[in-house]
Amino acid sequence: MKALIFAAGLGERMRPLTLHTPKPLLPVGGKPLIEWHLEKLAALGITDVVINTAWLAAQFPARLGDGARWGLRIRYAHEGDTPLDTGGGMLHARPLLGEAPFLLVNGDVWTDYDFARLPHAPRGLAHLVLVDPPPQAPQGDFALAADGSVQAEGSRRLTYAGIGVYRPHLLDDWQAVITAPAWINGQPAFPLAPLLRAHMAHGAISGEHHRGRWTDVGTPERLAQLEQQLGVR
Numbered sequence: 001m002k003a004l005i006f007a008a009g010l011g012e013r014m015r016p017l018t019l020h021t022p023k024p025l026l027p028v029g030g031k032p033l034i035e036w037h038l039e040k041l042a043a044l045g046i047t048d049v050v051i052n053t054a055w056l057a058a059q060f061p062a063r064l065g066d067g068a069r070w071g072l073r074i075r076y077a078h079e080g081d082t083p084l085d086t087g088g089g090m091l092h093a094r095p096l097l098g099e100a101p102f103l104l105v106n107g108d109v110w111t112d113y114d115f116a117r118l119p120h121a122p123r124g125l126a127h128l129v130l131v132d133p134p135p136q137a138p139q140g141d142f143a144l145a146a147d148g149s150v151q152a153e154g155s156r157r158l159t160y161a162g163i164g165v166y167r168p169h170l171l172d173d174w175q176a177v178i179t180a181p182a183w184i185n186g187q188p189a190f191p192l193a194p195l196l197r198a199h200m201a202h203g204a205i206s207g208e209h210h211r212g213r214w215t216d217v218g219t220p221e222r223l224a225q226l227e228q229q230l231g232v233r
Contacts, residue, residue, distance in 0.1 A: 001120060002097055003041050004090065006162070007034060007107035008054035008083035013218050022056045024107030025063055026223060029230035032063065033217060034107045042070040044115050046103065049074050050096045054083040080185045086192035087178065091171050099168055106162030110226055111214040118165050124204035125170040126196065130158035131214045136222075141193070142200070142207070150207040152197045160193075161214055164207075170195060 011018030017026055024034035034051075041049060049072050053060050057078050067074030077093040084092055090104075101121045111131075119127055128150055133140040143154020174190070177198045181188040199205050215226050 001046055001101065001103055001165075002048040002050065003046050003103040003105065004093055004097060005034060005037055005049060005051045005105055005107045006086060006089060007060065008052045008057075008079050008089055009108065010055045010083065011108070014220060014223070017220055017223070018055070020056070022053075022059055023217070025059055026217070028110065028217065028223060028227050033110060034060075034064070036110060037105050037107065038064070038067070038070050038072060040115050041103070041105075042072055047071065047073055050077055050093050051075075051107070052077040052079060052083075052089045052093050054079045054081060079187070082184045082189075084184060084187055084189040085182075087171075087174065087195055088181070088184075088187060088189040090166075090192060091174065092187060094168055094171060097168055101165050101167050104162075104164050104166055108217050109162045109215065110217055111161065111163070111210070112212045113161070113163060113210045113214065115163075117208070118163075120165070122165050122167060123206055124167075125199050126164055126166045126205050128196075128205065128207040129161040129163040129210050130207050131161045131210050133157065133159045134216060136216075136218075142196075144207050144209055148206050148208070149203050150196075150200055150205045152200050158209060161210060162216070163210075170199065 007024040011023035014023050025032045075096050140157025141160045143151045143157050177194050178190040181190040217223050
């Protein structure tokens with residue numbers, strides 16, 4: 001299995017820290033956020049990792065190199081100076097991912113979730129890790145049914161953790177759902193969530209509820225809180 005790490009965002013809410021450093025390279029607990037993921041991926045036995053980049057992209061290979069220090073092979077899917085959003089970013093990286101299911105993780109989250117719990121292949125097109133909604137976004141994203149399917153609506157909504165296993169074929173019919181994407185440097189830019197919701201209607205998205213620790217490290221305040229928590233573990 002290969003892995004894709006989303007690392008192309010502008011990190012606007014994290015400024016001024018991200019004016020000179022991409023958010024996934026900000027240090028917490030003694031190392032950049034993204035290195036927590038690389039260590040977990042290597043421990044899982046994954047060897048091939050694709051990192052999509054845009055903002056301050058040159059800093060990623062300068063810091064991470066080719067991944068050899070973790071026993072990984074890192075390749076970079078550079079999107080240009082402007083990111084293509086999550087769906088466009090996945091589509092752009094798809095040629096590097098092949099046709100087998102791959103693990104996806106957002107580069108700007110921290111969690112104690114054990115990647116080994118993820119299925120090697122989802123029963124449908126994607127398997128998502130969901131968490132309790134954080135205080136800054138209490139509305140949640142999706143609902144998890146008793147049979148493990150993820151639904152667009154429900155009485156109790158959970159938040160997508162930015163972790164999952166995806167089949168590349170999720171993208172096959174993207175133009176049927178995203179009818180008017182933005183175009184950046186000749187490439188389509190669009191979010192992933194509408195594709196997921198469209199396939200939820202057919203029961204093709206499964207999920208699980210992680211009740212452990214998870215942080216969307218989106219602001220300097222949340223980064224400082226996480227640093228404090230990791231310092232007293």
